[in-house]
Amino acid sequence: MSALATSLLRLVHTTPFRLALLYLALFILSVGVILLVVYRSTAGFLEGEIGETIALEVAGLQDQYRSTGLRGLVDAVRDRSAMPHTNSVYLLTTPGGVTLAGNLSAWPDAAPGDDGWLHFKVADYGGADDRPSTAMAVTFTLPGQFRLLVGRDMSEIDQLRGRMLVSLRWVFAVTVVLGLGGGLLVARGAMRRIEAINRTTLRIMAGDLSGRVPRGGGGDEIDRLAGNLNAMLDQIERLMTGMRQVTESVAHDLRTPLSRLRARVELALIHDTEDPEVYRAVLQDTITEADRLLATFTALLSIAEAESGAKRTDLEPVDLAGVVRLAADLYEPVAEEKGQTLSTEVLGEATVRGNEQLLAQAVSNLLDNAIKYTPEGGRIALLLEGAGPGRAARVTVADSGPGIPEDMREKVLQRFVRLDTARASPGNGLGLSLVDAVARLHGAQLVLEDNGPGLRISLVFPATAVPAGSPREKAGTFAPATG
């Protein structure tokens, strides 16, 4: 019971409920006005009916008076008054106020209203059946100061009015109840969906990142809110999973070289030799190992830098052709050294919004990998294409090496993942992770394909990656139309 009370109380404080309440107030006001109008016009109509009845009676008595004089009128009034269960009231008095005929005991001392009608309580003037009802009447002064009152008991119409008031009250009450119930229902419907969102957020705050906000499918704003929340949650979960993976892999992949390093130094100490060359060699190895560790750290930091969206604001227009040419220039002799041919083709100029150093590092990592894994005599192609359908630019590195099996292509983008075939070559398994992170920073897609044989890996920059007002866009704007 108290739980219900609390939940109701909570409902009262919600926006949908308040809106429903406001609507309800307006609704009740309008219904009230309508009912009042209905009541007034009905009551007015009934009074008009009675007025007409009285007018008919008066006309009948007038006829009587005209043809038979006062005596006849007295008889007529007496006859009519004597009729059982009559709703009419009559009184005919002498100039001295003595009753000649009629069913009232005395002349009512109420004054006639503006409309000429006299309203009085029947009971006060000895009404036939001692009725509590009121009557309305019209009075005439006949020649010789005789006075006639003709009226009608309004008990029926009072009853009707009462009944009408009662039913109008009921109508009003039912309207309020229905309106309130409907409002609650509407509010609760909206509330339930918002509550569902709140419950999900609470669950997520408690640590369960897999929770998602349910969607109604109606496509209204709450649905859109839910959709956006879910997209946000997906992103957060991806980042969290990534972070967990990194922590785990860092722990694993740095512990191995660190323990190797420690063991080497420890062994040198145990060995206890007089030969300084032995120590020198160990120290040299230690530095080499430490450098490798530092390179791994630096790579991890670069990935983190590329992944933190905060740097997104620092993106500047970058000429991809320049980046590609520079990387080709740096790696061309390296490929040649290995007996490979590195061919570079720049098929289109492209400027994208980006971080030049990170883009250079990505392209250099791709070339590095291609050269590392392509056997002697192999071919490596570096290709830059300009804008095409749905893209602003594409940088492709294709090699004739062993390639990456399709089911492993997702996996090699993860940190520290190295294919078994790559174990023999030096590397830390971070190269492609960095390329992937850089791609994501630029909104670009990293596409791994079969080069038959070999690997064909492309960075595809979306059309939106082109900076506003870049030379390329301006050229497009002012270019004359060609047929």
Add this chain to the structure above:
Amino acid sequence: MLMKVLVIEDDQQAASYLAKGLKEAGHVVDLAHDGKDGLFLAGSEHYDVMVVDRMLPGRDGLSLVEILRATGNDTPVLFLSALGSVDDRVKGLRAGGDDYLTKPYAFSELLARIEVLVRRRTAAQPQTKLAVGDLELDLLSRTVKRSGKPIELLPREFALLEYLMRNAGSVVTRTMMLENVWDYHFDPQTNVIDVHIARLRQKIDKDFPAPLIHTVRGAGYSLRAPE
């Protein structure tokens, strides 16, 4: 070449290692452990070069150098920093630093860099010709001759040789070459510089009795005239 070096570094251990290394290399070193003392020393003595940590207690390295520059002190400054992103480097150079080295660094790298900074400062006005021994490089006609014999170089080889010749006699590290010749502020996974140097040696040194390009173990390369 003897240099007077001011090291402003708050990590006492790192500072004393640095001082020890510099002294062993034959230089004179003053140490300051916070920005306040560093600024005082920099203002009261003449130094050939300063090594400034970017994050210091009292006053951070960036504003320290900004103040020095504003007061007309143009002693070359090498920033040391644990912040290694491109942005941090740009900030350091904008504040008036001449070079930027990310921690952890190899001592040989630091030594090579400050020597180059000092030499660059003492170098003559802009030259159009560089010469080391019998090797000549003409920056205008972009030609290279050794013992009067023309040598054909690719544009990038020319740029690399120019950098080595401008810093002739100093040790130039691989990272320095990547930064200054390729504008790469990161280390590629494989050692690409060695391949480029090997190619340059093929053209510069192969047919001549005395080599000019020397490998400095654990540090990098040095181009110098035979004694």
